[in-house]
Amino acid sequence: MNTQKTILALAVAAAVAIPAYGIPDGPYTANYGTIGSQQTVDFSTTLSVPKFNTVGGTRTLDSVSFTLSGGSAAGQSVINTGSSTATFVLTTTVSITLLDPLGGTVVTTIPTVQNTALNLGAGLSRDFGTTAGSDSDLVTYTSNLGQFTGAGNVVLPLFSVTSTGAAGGGGNNTPNFTTTAFANISVTYNYSNVETPVPEPRVYGAIGAVACLGLLGYRRLRARQAAQA
Numbered sequence: 001m002n003t004q005k006t007i008l009a010l011a012v013a014a015a016v017a018i019p020a021y022g023i024p025d026g027p028y029t030a031n032y033g034t035i036g037s038q039q040t041v042d043f044s045t046t047l048s049v050p051k052f053n054t055v056g057g058t059r060t061l062d063s064v065s066f067t068l069s070g071g072s073a074a075g076q077s078v079i080n081t082g083s084s085t086a087t088f089v090l091t092t093t094v095s096i097t098l099l100d101p102l103g104g105t106v107v108t109t110i111p112t113v114q115n116t117a118l119n120l121g122a123g124l125s126r127d128f129g130t131t132a133g134s135d136s137d138l139v140t141y142t143s144n145l146g147q148f149t150g151a152g153n154v155v156l157p158l159f160s161v162t163s164t165g166a167a168g169g170g171g172n173n174t175p176n177f178t179t180t181a182f183a184n185i186s187v188t189y190n191y192s193n194v195e196t197p198v199p200e201p202r203v204y205g206a207i208g209a210v211a212c213l214g215l216l217g218y219r220r221l222r223a224r225q226a227a228q229a
Helices: 002-017 201-228
Strands: 028-040 044-050 059-080 086-099 105-109 112-120 125-141 153-169 173-193
Touching (some): 059 112, 105 125
Antiparallel strands (some): 028 173, 086 105
């Protein structure tokens, strides 16, 4: 009887000592791609993207990354209405801002176009045509992630504000500006897998081997006891 207890105790101890290897944590990413919006001059719109799906509680959201790529197509021209030669600097600035669902600023880009009419004679004009400007930025949220988690979509306000100006000296000027602004948004959910770790097949095999050894020892003990009887 004492031998039987010893064999079973060894089998239990061996089973406890076997490590249970499971699925490793992330990070993983789920990228919802690019969403575009293009309007003339200033625009105000909203973008709707799917919220992060926790898949029954088996995933946890670690952070949300936003990439905002802003651009502008600015037409610029100027006439020197003064009586002497002058240099004019034409500037078009577009501030494009993405907000979170709570109204906080997520990221802002400022694509800028600037051209210089150097030594423009009196009464003359200079047309620069359409010039492209671009700017981009990446911001990652690690707090207030609840607003991005759950069913349905999350709504992100997006708007732009355009400003123009002509600076210079030695003459008067009449500038002309036309502007088209656009933005591309990429939203990436960075998450970890929190599924309950499951033993690998080799773990089950090791447990089975230990159980077989315990059973073999028990049978030998019963045979010895029967022979002694």
